[in-house]
Amino acid sequence: MASELLGIEAAAGSPSLAKAALADVRAHPGKAAGLALVERLLSERLDCPQPALGLIGVGVFYLASDDPDAKNFSLGMDDVNDLSGLAQRLAANAPQPRDAARAGAFVRFLHDAYGAAVLQEFARAMQPGVSMSEVCGKVTGKSLAMVELQWSETLSHEPPMRGVLPFMRWTAGLLKPYRFFCGMLVVGILIQTLYAAFMPLWLHQLFDEGITPHNAGVIWRTLALLIGGFLVTASAGLAIDFSVSTLGPRALNDVRRRVFDKLLLLSSRTLNRFKGGDIVSIFSTDIFIVENAVVRSVAGIVGKVFLMIGSLVTAVDLDWRMALATVLLLAIAFWAPRQVARYAVKAAYERKVEDGKLAGFIKETAQLLPVIRTLDIGEHRRGMFNEYADTIYKSSYRQYLMGELTSRATVFCISAAQLGIIGLGAGLSLTGTVSGGVVVAYIGLLLAIGGAAGGIASLLPAAIQAVGSWQRIESLLARPADVPDAQQNAVPSLPLSRVALQDVTFSYTGERLNLDNVTLQTPVPRRVALVGPSGSGKSTVINLLSRSYDALSGQVLLNDIDIRKIDNQTLRSFIAVVNQDTTLFEGSIRYNIGIGHMGATDEQIEQAARDAEIHDFITTLPNGYDTNVGEGGKLLSGGQRQRIVIARALLHDPQILLLDEATSALDAEAEAAINETLAKISAKRMMFSVTHRLNSCPDMDMICVFRDGKLVEQGTHDELLALRGVYAGMWEKQADISIGSSGQDVEISIERLRKIPLFASVPQDDLESIRHMLRVEEVPADTVLTLEGTTTGRFYIIARGMVESSVLLGDGSALIMEILEVGDFFGEFALLEGIPNPTTCRTRLPCLLLSLSRQDLRHVADLHRTADEQSELEKEIVATLDRRLDAKLEELIGRRMASRQRGSAARPAASSAESSA
Numbered sequence: 080m081a082s083e084l085l086g087i088e089a090a091a092g093s094p095s096l097a098k099a100a101l102a103d104v105r106a107h108p109g110k111a112a113g114l115a116l117v118e119r120l121l122s123e124r125l126d127c128p129q130p131a132l133g134l135i136g137v138g139v140f141y142l143a144s145d146d147p148d149a150k151n152f153s154l155g156m157d158d159v160n161d162l163s164g165l166a167q168r169l170a171a172n173a174p175q176p177r178d179a180a181r182a183g184a185f186v187r188f189l190h191d192a193y194g195a196a197v198l199q200e201f202a203r204a205m206q207p208g209v210s211m212s213e214v215c216g217k218v219t220g221k222s223l224a225m226v227e228l229q230w231s232e233t234l235s236h237e238p239p240m241r242g243v244l245p246f247m248r249w250t251a252g253l254l255k256p257y258r259f260f261c262g263m264l265v266v267g268i269l270i271q272t273l274y275a276a277f278m279p280l281w282l283h284q285l286f287d288e289g290i291t292p293h294n295a296g297v298i299w300r301t302l303a304l305l306i307g308g309f310l311v312t313a314s315a316g317l318a319i320d321f322s323v324s325t326l327g328p329r330a331l332n333d334v335r336r337r338v339f340d341k342l343l344l345l346s347s348r349t350l351n352r353f354k355g356g357d358i359v360s361i362f363s364t365d366i367f368i369v370e371n372a373v374v375r376s377v378a379g380i381v382g383k384v385f386l387m388i389g390s391l392v393t394a395v396d397l398d399w400r401m402a403l404a405t406v407l408l409l410a411i412a413f414w415a416p417r418q419v420a421r422y423a424v425k426a427a428y429e430r431k432v433e434d435g436k437l438a439g440f441i442k443e444t445a446q447l448l449p450v451i452r453t454l455d456i457g458e459h460r461r462g463m464f465n466e467y468a469d470t471i472y473k474s475s476y477r478q479y480l481m482g483e484l485t486s487r488a489t490v491f492c493i494s495a496a497q498l499g500i501i502g503l504g505a506g507l508s509l510t511g512t513v514s515g516g517v518v519v520a521y522i523g524l525l526l527a528i529g530g531a532a533g534g535i536a537s538l539l540p541a542a543i544q545a546v547g548s549w550q551r552i553e554s555l556l557a558r559p560a561d562v563p564d565a566q567q568n569a570v571p572s573l574p575l576s577r578v579a580l581q582d583v584t585f586s587y588t589g590e591r592l593n594l595d596n597v598t599l600q601t602p603v604p605r606r607v608a609l610v611g612p613s614g615s616g617k618s619t620v621i622n623l624l625s626r627s628y629d630a631l632s633g634q635v636l637l638n639d640i641d642i643r644k645i646d647n648q649t650l651r652s653f654i655a656v657v658n659q660d661t662t663l664f665e666g667s668i669r670y671n672i673g674i675g676h677m678g679a680t681d682e683q684i685e686q687a688a689r690d691a692e693i694h695d696f697i698t699t700l701p702n703g704y705d706t707n708v709g710e711g712g713k714l715l716s717g718g719q720r721q722r723i724v725i726a727r728a729l730l731h732d733p734q735i736l737l738l739d740e741a742t743s744a745l746d747a748e749a750e751a752a753i754n755e756t757l758a759k760i761s762a763k764r765m766m767f768s769v770t771h772r773l774n775s776c777p778d779m780d781m782i783c784v785f786r787d788g789k790l791v792e793q794g795t796h797d798e799l800l801a802l803r804g805v806y807a808g809m810w811e812k813q814a815d816i817s818i819g820s821s822g823q824d825v826e827i828s829i830e831r832l833r834k835i836p837l838f839a840s841v842p843q844d845d846l847e848s849i850r851h852m853l854r855v856e857e858v859p860a861d862t863v864l865t866l867e868g869t870t871t872g873r874f875y876i877i878a879r880g881m882v883e884s885s886v887l888l889g890d891g892s893a894l895i896m897e898i899l900e901v902g903d904f905f906g907e908f909a910l911l912e913g914i915p916n917p918t919t920c921r922t923r924l925p926c927l928l929l930s931l932s933r934q935d936l937r938h939v940a941d942l943h944r945t946a947d948e949q950s951e952l953e954k955e956i957v958a959t960l961d962r963r964l965d966a967k968l969e970e971l972i973g974r975r976m977a978s979r980q981r982g983s984a985a986r987p988a989a990s991s992a993e994s995s996a
């Protein structure tokens with residue numbers, strides 16, 4: 080295993096290495112032989128320096144050793160920080176267990192993410208005096224912080240597997256605050272246990288001292304004890320029922336609260352790691368299963384354990400030899416099934432994880448049903464569903480089988496123990512060591528113990544299922560509360576005078592930089608547009624300004640204060656974010672605006688609604704501000720919802736307004752109206768606005784142009800046009816496509832049309848005719864406009880919105896080819912007879928499009944022309960399209976090949992992730 084990880088041949092030279100390693104062990108008593116061997120491998124076979132023997136040597140040895148208890152660590156974010164410190168400690172001292180686990184996780188990450196060769200290179204680069212930052216930079220090309228982040232993303236965030244006993248301890252901790260009910264439960268169980276324990280003694284008394292010698296007094300006294308005991312036990316049973324019914328729901332309600340509180344404290348980064356269905360199924364399924372187990376199983380198991388202990392005490396009183404044999408045999412009988420129970424708990428947990436995945440998949444399918452239909456990928460999704468269903472079947476099968484086997488193994492072992500004890504009793508009575516009465520009483524005791532053990536065994540499958548659910552609850556509760564919080568409580572003086580990003584780098588996953596050394600600063604008030612192609616990092620700037628994430632390096636400053644030093648509440652009072660998500664909370668309009676500033680008066684709420692220009696609409700509603708908006712706000716239109724979100728943002732009068740494509744999910748008319756409102760409200764405050772349409776840019780004080788995470792240009796509209804760089808190119812693409820104030824008429828100039836290669840050589844008057852033929856189409860998001868392989872469709876120019884072009888791969892998933900934005904065009908092959916569309920084009924956002932059909936083009940070609948001239952025009956267009964088609968097909972083939980190569984290396988899930996990217 081060690082040589083496999085290090086990518087070297089194990090066999091050659093091994094005997095001498097082993098001998099040398101043994102010598103090391105002799106020289107350093109207490110050193111593990113395996114670690115000595117790994118160190119020898121590193122130093123002699125790979126020529127690694129001394130410092131590498133610590134981090135890499137311990138890590139490789141940790142992974143190669145197969146002691147499961149030594150690996151019972153769950154590593155968190157804190158464990159990936161300070162890689163340098165870890166390496167130094169491991170080089171200098173004997174490894175502590177947690178550090179060894181961290182080293183193992185690091186080696187596993189480096190090996191899996193970069194391969195054995197880079198792992199070797201890393202080890203060799205750890206020369207004395209060379210810092211970890213230099214090693215990371217040299218070997219991976221990334222900063223130390225990036226490598227640590229990338230490593231953290233690979234860590235399993237699951238807590239280590241635990242069994243039924245820790246679950247019992249956890250449950251006891253939950254019940255602790257409810258002392259009265261716990262007391263009632265314990266007293267009830269004790270009464271039941273005592274009765275069950277005394278009953279055989281009383282029976283023994285009845286038989287040996289009452290019935291055999293015909294002593295009526297003893298008979299009546301014993302019968303009275305039995306009947307009295309029975310009545311008290313029945314009342315104790317009622318007390319138990321009452322207390323478990325109260326304890327279970329109360330204790331689990333506390334768990335619900337804790338899980339919900341934890342949810343509110345998780346950062347965006349941590350939340351991204353959960354599957355869609357996970358959190359909901361923790362609340363809806365897991366907590367219920369644990370509650371059910373607490374109510375139905377735990378009291379039963381505890382009662383039966385008490386009963387067995389009570390029976391054993393009685394057994395000692397009857398005959399100590401048989402009692403000793405009973406204890407020994409029972410201990411063996413309970414130990415043996417624990418081995419099966421370990422697998423049962425693991426299977427129950429795996430089943431819960433699979434349930435969560437399926438829930439997420441179903442939720443996604445229900446949400447994206449229209450897309451699935453339009454892309455015609457129902458079969459592909461069914462295939463994925465079948466895979467999930469198969470996995471669930473396998474894990475359910477394991478869960479039930481292991482649960483039942485644990486239960487059966489318990490019953491089997493107890494029955495075998497019972498038989499052994501009866502045999503022993505019979506033997507002892509033959510030699511006259513014990514009386515017949517003792518043996519009879521013992522049989523009664525064994526029946527009680529066997530019954531109790533059988534009862535425990537029958538509750539085990541439910542308890543094991545609950546342990547699986549508990550593990551999932553713990554997987555959320557164990558996450559550190561990592562919403563970024565203030566390191567100091569600094570408060571910038573008001574009014575704000577400067578907002579700046581200083582040498583900021585940022586990455587979401589550590590794989591690549593999503594913001595690369597961005598420096599920008601701007602005085603307040605100022606209106607700043609963030610523009611650039613899709614994926615260039617515009618929204619990431621908004622995420623850092625609103626502190627949804629912290630920069631990897633560099634600073635985000637308000638005045639001259641790093642926002643990490645400003646407490647969250649203060650920061651939130653300065654900043655409001657409006658993005659394209661207009662989902663509202665179920666409740667009244669007043670509630671939905673009012674939560675922008677808790678405690679706001681009705682007048683303040685109405686003023687905010689006026690500023691957002693929604694007050695007049697609200698007053699026309701029969702219930703005015705008390706109108707319920709429905710789930711997610713579905714009773715209102717997108718534009719109305721967005722105005723309510725804007726009113727909410729305005730309610731606390733933010734100094735900085737962050738707009739992240741605030742209007743792109745709305746229809747064109749609503750966008751035009753809301754843009755006017757936004758222009759008014761941003762006049763007197765700082766505004767950062769992410770936008771794809773550049774028409775608002777000439778009015779902005781500053782435009783920041785991003786490309787591949789870099790700030791490539793900044794300045795005013797005129798300055799950037801003069802630069803003739805990225806912005807100028809984007810402007811040229813979008814200029815001359817104007818949308819009227821109603822948001823529904825689109826005008827395109829002849830010059831703009833001429834820049835489309837298709838029309839480059841079309842005579843002026845024909846181009847004029849084509850311009851008139853263009854039809855304006857308003858298309859909602861998620862609409863398929865051209866379908867791969869079909870010959871139908873139209874030619875489109877995008878005036879507003881975003882379109883995604885994709886191809887289907889062999890496995891039925893979609894590969895995104897291009898994101899098309901304002902000024903781009905697609906569907907040109909629909910203008911040719913019989914040429915199938917090479918890609919499927921689907922709107923990502925609501926779009927405004929200009930479109931042309933094949934018939935329209937033919938009609939233009941027919942105008943005032945002889946047959947020869949006609950064919951000239953058509954020929955020209957056909958030739959251009961042919962060239963484009965060739966280029967497109969070449970690109971398609973290349974992308975498909977690349978994707979196939981990636982696909983063969985990656986897991987199947989990767990392609991679907993790509994399609995949903």
Ligand SMILES: Nc1ncnc2c1ncn2[C@@H]1O[C@H](COP(=O)(O)OP(=O)(O)OP(=O)(O)O)[C@@H](O)[C@H]1O
Nearest residue numbers: 351587588593611612613614615616617618619620
């Ligand atoms: N939560 C995330 N996890 C991982 N990567 C992300 C996440 N959010 C964004 N990214 C990646 O970061 C890069 C920048 O994304 P960002 O959203 O800032 O781009 P953008 O310029 O706003 O794009 P768009 O205009 O399409 O919204 C993209 O490559 C994107 O895939």
